[in-house]
Amino acid sequence: MxxxxxxxxxxxxxxxxxxxxxxxxxxxxxxxxxxxxxxxxxxxxxxxxxxxxxxxxxxxxxxxxxxxxxxxxxxxVNTRLVKLAAGKTARISSFGGGTELIRRLSDLGLNPGVEVTIVENHYPGAMLITLGGSRLVLSSELAEQVLVREI
Amino acid sequence: MSFSVKITIALAGNPNAGKTTLFNTLTGGHQSVGNWPGVTVEKKEGFLKYEGHDVHVVDLPGVYSLTAHSPDEVVSRNFIINEAPDVVVDIVDASNLERNLYLSVQILEMGVPSIIVLNMMDVAEKNGHKIDIAALSAEIGADVVPLVASKGQGIDDLMKRVVEAAAKKPAPAFHLNYGEEIETEISRLESVIFDLPGGTEHLPRWYALKLLEQDPDIFAKFDSGVMRKTLKESLDHLDNIFGDKAETLIASARYGFIAGLLRDVLKKPEVESRSTSEKIDRVLVNRILGIPFFLLIMLGTFEFIFTLSRPMTVGINRLFEWLGRLAVGIRPEWLGSLLGRGVLGGVGTLVSFIPPIFLLFIAIAILEDCGYMSRAAFVMDKVMHKIGLHGRSFIPMVLAFGCNISGIMACRTIENPKDRLTTILVTPFMSCGARLTIYVLLAAAFFPGQQGLVVFSLYVLGILVALLAALVLRKRVFAGESSHFVMELPSYRWPTFTGVLVHMWQRGKAFLVKAGTVILGLVVVAWFLSSMPWGVPYASGGSWIGHIGKVVAPLLSPAGFGQWQAAVSLMFGFLAKEVVVGTMGAIFGVSSGNLGQIISSQLGWTPLAAYSFMVFSLLYLPCIASINTIRAEAGGWKWALFTAVYTTVIAWVAATVIFQVGSLFVH
CATH class of the missing domain: 2.30.30.90 (Ferrous iron transport protein A (FeoA))
Incomplete structure (x- = not known):
């Protein structure tokens, strides 16, 4: 780092x-x-x-x-998810956005403490991450709001 | 002794958990697709017979949660509350239990008879996941059935349990302990609900939870002075203690429960091997290789469609030409003319498009079912981002290659209203299957040996105009913040034969019905206008149709095709784009065989004029069925009329520029 x-x-x-x-x-x-x-x-x-x-x-x-x-x-300690390159792994720390954003992400299993791996980052396009058994595509605006701690 | 009972089951589950596959396996072809009342969410229902029972299956939209934040969630939830299905079958992706069980917990909390289906057990086993099904069932107090829907394994066991569950009294609602503080607030709200009229119906506890989650629909149901006050106190209290919103606390508690549950029932390998899907994704949606792969897949798709459909189309054309010649001989003369020139000509045009259009639907179904379509959306996000949209808008645009209507309807999945409206309005620029008929005819006559390149250039032009129009619309007309966008990618899967056929047939049938009714009606109108006043040579300059064409034609001369025949066929193209070729055929009195050469000699078009005509056909006024779909999906005639006018203006400008500039170089 x-x-x-x-x-x-x-x-x-x-x-x-x-x-x-x-x-x-x-x-x-x-x-x-x-x-x-x-x-x-x-x-x-x-x-x-x-x-x-x-x-x-x-x-x-x-x-x-x-x-x-x-x-x-x-x-x-925290970086924005959007800054991480493909292949990196990180743990979610917190969210920068409002409740609607938190709700949607938590429905998809993206909660503080969860470990995610970046498969592809097409910034300024979207990024592809894996968590648990699922793959999520997040727009760069959304990944901007997710604070993570790199592992 | 057994009674025949009517059983209603609702299929619920996350998107990509295999709900549609199970639905197709259960109901086969016996299904109908409609809309949920009041919202543009597709409603799928089907029927099956199981051991003498009539089973009615309702496929709820795929959702991740049961709050009221999207139409899909509201529809699913209201169906479970209001229609009280006998059994809710919750389809869970066994290889991704943690996320999927989040919805299951919410369904179980509603206190309806439920069966949890662990789908894709084969994938879970391959990944080395061992699930203790008996323990899972005991801990959540619901039946758990393992299944591999794509292979039909476990269906019989599931149906047995469905019949049993429907006959049984429902078990008490699943009770998740949210911890002392939240439980106290739940009890407080429960007692307020109890005192309200109708408050004891259903489950006060579930409603109390929804109130804490700040669910607007449930709040409206119980809105009262006391409720407002109590709820505000509860929310403030929790916020003070935990420094977090109640809905976040509730979600965390659910995930916490699931994590604990999985420690008991799920054994995973120490180090999870990288899944096959992830390995494929590292190449297929790679930052650099993603777009070339996408273009290659698109090119391959079109190659597949045209290579396979060409011989079939030629055969069908010959058959209808022959039938048409027979029919013209029928007396009285007007009847022979109506049947031969009108009906058989029109139906022949329609039927000859069945092979390419159905193949296109098959190709789209394969791309969707194997999981590539959502990857294409991801790959294209970078490009779409530049014009102010998201990758998700790209899927409707690809679907529109088949038929603009399916593309426009697919815009429903776009959540942001501005993104959705923009995508709806530019989708008609995508070259649909019907427009292909015009290119095939004219490219063969005017650009022999270069047909492929010419047709490809028109598809690309359509995409470019759509992107350009989207840029202007999104940045100028519907200016505003670009929305957040999150989407789950399914695992790569082999598409199933029945799945692809069902998909193809659902779209194909809609196309046939629309085209069949519109075209048949239209050819009769076209035939009538071409034959009147009675006695003039069929579709000549002296017929009514000729007179109409002569009025419009001068407007089109700057674009290089100011002949009345061209004007007339374009006017009929408003009804359906495939009619453009059919009308030309009717006017020149030939079927598609050597129509191209006749157009070339009779109208005196240069290749440039023909290309300009194709560009105009690509971009102008969408067909009437598309316009009607835009009205329904965009919410009013205003947008439908706007589309009609702006597309035609763009078409005229583009065709004129191409013809005038081209004329400077080509003589």
């Missing part, structure tokens, strides 16, 4: 901290707030002009400057 900057996460996406490229006072203050290697963080929202950035760590919310956030390297 590749690491990206915390600032590059999408709203709501969770990640694990891999490396903090900061020294001195600021580094210590981040550590005091729980931002240490291996800690799980979630990007909550970014203010309209890109600054500040709100994140959640160890159960509480923090507001950080953009230049600080962009020096924190993370490994995303």
């Amino acid at each position: 590749t690491t990206i900057r915390l600032s590059e996460l999408e709203n709501g996406q969770k990640a694990r901290i891999v490396k903090i490229n900061l020294e001195g006072d600021i580094r210590r203050r981040l550590s005091d707030m729980g931002l240490v290697n291996d800690a799980e963080v979630q990007l909550l929202r970014v203010a309209p002009l890109g600054d500040p950035v709100e994140i959640r760590v160890k159960g509480y919310e923090l507001s950080l400057r953009k230049e600080v956030v962009s020096e924190i390297e993370v490994e995303p």
